[in-house]
Amino acid sequence: MAVTLSERAAKHVANYLKKRGKGVGLRLGVRTSGCSGMAYKLEFADSVLSDDIEFESHGVKVLVDPKSFPYLDGTELDYTREGLNEGFKFNNPNVKDACGCGESFNV
Amino acid sequence: MALLQIAEPGESAAPHQHKLAVGIDLGTTNSLVATVRSGLAVVLNDELGRPLLPSVVHYEADGRNEVGYEAQARQALDPRNTIGSVKRFMGRGLHDITHRESMPYEFESSAEAPGMVRLRTAGGVKSPVEVSADILRTLRLRAEVALGGQLVGAVITVPAYFDDAQRQATKDAAKLAGIPVLRLINEPTAAAIAYGLDNAAEGVYAVYDLGGGTFDISVLNLSKGVFEVLSTGGDSALGGDDFDQRIFCWILEAAKLLPLSVEDARLLLTRAREAKEYLTYHGVAPVTTRLNSGEVVDLELTTETFGEISQTLVAKTLQPVKKALRDAGLTVFDVKGVVMVGGATRMPQVQHAVGEFFKQDPLNNLDPDKVVALGAAMQANLLAGNRAPGDDWLLLDVIPLSLGLETMGGLVEKIIPRNSTIPAARAQEFTTFRDGQTALAVHVVQGERELVSDCRSLARFELRGIPPMVAGAARIRVTFQIDADGLLSVAAREQTSGVEASVTVKPSYGLSDDEIAGMLKDSLAHTKDDAFRRALKEAQVEAQRLIDAVQSAIKSDGELLSAEQRTRVEAAIIKLQTAALSESRRHLTLAMDDLEAETKDFAARRMDKSIRRALAGKSIHQLEAAGNPSQTQVSKGEAE
Numbered sequence: 001m002a003v004t005l006s007e008r009a010a011k012h013v014a015n016y017l018k019k020r021g022k023g024v025g026l027r028l029g030v031r032t033s034g035c036s037g038m039a040y041k042l043e044f045a046d047s048v049l050s051d052d053i054e055f056e057s058h059g060v061k062v063l064v065d066p067k068s069f070p071y072l073d074g075t076e077l078d079y080t081r082e083g084l085n086e087g088f089k090f091n092n093p094n095v096k097d098a099c100g101c102g103e104s105f106n107v
Numbered sequence: 108m109a110l111l112q113i114a115e116p117g118e119s120a121a122p123h124q125h126k127l128a129v130g131i132d133l134g135t136t137n138s139l140v141a142t143v144r145s146g147l148a149v150v151l152n153d154e155l156g157r158p159l160l161p162s163v164v165h166y167e168a169d170g171r172n173e174v175g176y177e178a179q180a181r182q183a184l185d186p187r188n189t190i191g192s193v194k195r196f197m198g199r200g201l202h203d204i205t206h207r208e209s210m211p212y213e214f215e216s217s218a219e220a221p222g223m224v225r226l227r228t229a230g231g232v233k234s235p236v237e238v239s240a241d242i243l244r245t246l247r248l249r250a251e252v253a254l255g256g257q258l259v260g261a262v263i264t265v266p267a268y269f270d271d272a273q274r275q276a277t278k279d280a281a282k283l284a285g286i287p288v289l290r291l292i293n294e295p296t297a298a299a300i301a302y303g304l305d306n307a308a309e310g311v312y313a314v315y316d317l318g319g320g321t322f323d324i325s326v327l328n329l330s331k332g333v334f335e336v337l338s339t340g341g342d343s344a345l346g347g348d349d350f351d352q353r354i355f356c357w358i359l360e361a362a363k364l365l366p367l368s369v370e371d372a373r374l375l376l377t378r379a380r381e382a383k384e385y386l387t388y389h390g391v392a393p394v395t396t397r398l399n400s401g402e403v404v405d406l407e408l409t410t411e412t413f414g415e416i417s418q419t420l421v422a423k424t425l426q427p428v429k430k431a432l433r434d435a436g437l438t439v440f441d442v443k444g445v446v447m448v449g450g451a452t453r454m455p456q457v458q459h460a461v462g463e464f465f466k467q468d469p470l471n472n473l474d475p476d477k478v479v480a481l482g483a484a485m486q487a488n489l490l491a492g493n494r495a496p497g498d499d500w501l502l503l504d505v506i507p508l509s510l511g512l513e514t515m516g517g518l519v520e521k522i523i524p525r526n527s528t529i530p531a532a533r534a535q536e537f538t539t540f541r542d543g544q545t546a547l548a549v550h551v552v553q554g555e556r557e558l559v560s561d562c563r564s565l566a567r568f569e570l571r572g573i574p575p576m577v578a579g580a581a582r583i584r585v586t587f588q589i590d591a592d593g594l595l596s597v598a599a600r601e602q603t604s605g606v607e608a609s610v611t612v613k614p615s616y617g618l619s620d621d622e623i624a625g626m627l628k629d630s631l632a633h634t635k636d637d638a639f640r641r642a643l644k645e646a647q648v649e650a651q652r653l654i655d656a657v658q659s660a661i662k663s664d665g666e667l668l669s670a671e672q673r674t675r676v677e678a679a680i681i682k683l684q685t686a687a688l689s690e691s692r693r694h695l696t697l698a699m700d701d702l703e704a705e706t707k708d709f710a711a712r713r714m715d716k717s718i719r720r721a722l723a724g725k726s727i728h729q730l731e732a733a734g735n736p737s738q739t740q741v742s743k744g745e746a747e
Binding site: 012013015016020026027029031039040041042043044045046080082083084085086087088089090 | 110
């Protein structure tokens, strides 16, 4: 399995990286916190760490640390617009239930 | 689910802890709100995808109001209750507002509303702060919907020439709108940030801001990441609307139209604006319309013709530019970059004229309508704490005039020098001047001159309850603190007793830009004169201190002087008192030398006496300590 970006998400990430002027790709992760146990991490990556699991999706390098990977395997990151708001959305098949806003989740 | 943005490495926010911050350009004609999404500054559009919010508020009798395009649409029908360009009234009294008679508003008389102007509307009496708050509230709601949460704060931009009263009014409006203000920053500074000039080479930059109805030019100096406003200028009645007017007149003439009805005039003005905007990207603009009167207008406006009919307007903007450079003591060759701000700078003839004047291509690749809001958003993002690790620069503003306090003899002791970056806090220790002095008057002043009488008085307060001590023994720490918005608080604390007093300087004491410029000019012109007067004053203060010291010495140890010596000392005191009244520093110094010579012997004898006394005291103390150790223990414990 893998962690992927939708084409639209990849386009936005590539654009942000270009404007930012530095960074090798995108880092996805999870950490324990929030109202339902776990929360996503979504950050620019300035370097590849030795134990990172690497993916390439529509030309964008995606990095996941090995501890987070079991919780994210199969996830597709999408970019969507909801009314005036727009941003990235994790479509994660591992999630059993999430808090109302979806920012933290349980597997 | 909530939509996420990409954070800087290690900066992912905990769920529900996103630091949502925005930049707000609260403009005279239009306002905008912007934020940083995934590291990129973007303007937040309304539901219909429009970035601008016209700075217009319409008040209804039932207490409701409309803001933006809806209000703008009511302007023609209900001008009295539709407030536009309210920014011109911010922090202004009735007497500050010119051309009041040409405005459709009903102002409260100054007797009813001392201080800031107030407007009578169907929805009640409104202050400019309330009207601005209604605009800001609309922007806040737009931002909260778009970002999906509550704002931690906003950076709001103000013109560089805004004084304290106008800045405070802007802050008050934000507070009223429920927006925590992270900082107010100058519009030209925000534009420069949007272009990343804060990371660019140090040097002088000009910001040319031609908006809908106002023109501003600012000359900034960037040094160590700090923008200092060197000079500002402009024309508060010149903007893109005047270019529309020129085209409108040209249409009337070219189509040989008779005087028009109000509706037809409005229609033609709209066509004129469309033609202007079309010409930004095309060489020829069609002007075709059918008027209500039945007449048909079918013309073509070329770039050349538009250039000709608007030539004087463009030239009119360059006058303030020249003046601003002159005020800053610079020439066009000192200017490293020119930033274009305001929709009207899209016009090719404006671009061309500015480029020709500064002998370089102006920076124009960002949307000139949005550039100020974008810069403010970038600053807000940093202030809210969303910065990348190691990227810890913080843009600072500077205070325009030195802040200090009055010392003996009406002299100014500068505590925070002008062009210091803010926020700033500095402390200095002062002491008492007379024996047994129990109070100290603190007089806070602003200005560059050496004498208090030539500076602006900001505040006075008294520190009372200083324990009586000999002159010079008290240690009074005076702290000046300026917050990020330029508001000053001053505190005085006597260190041994801990008594304190403080004051926060009310913004109504703020200086206008002209006053600041005038005061700076004065200080340069009077540098030599001031130095002389300062030296004289200092000598006078020193003389008084010497007289006081000698007199108190005679009082306590007069028996050490022979009758003859005492007469001579007293004569020298009188001579010095007379000299202190004269304006001659030389006489004063001579008289002081005389008195010092006369009292030299006396001082030596007093010294001997006090040493003997001290020694005697010590031996008694030692005896006591040896005889009663438990008592020493106790007193030692107390000392700790």
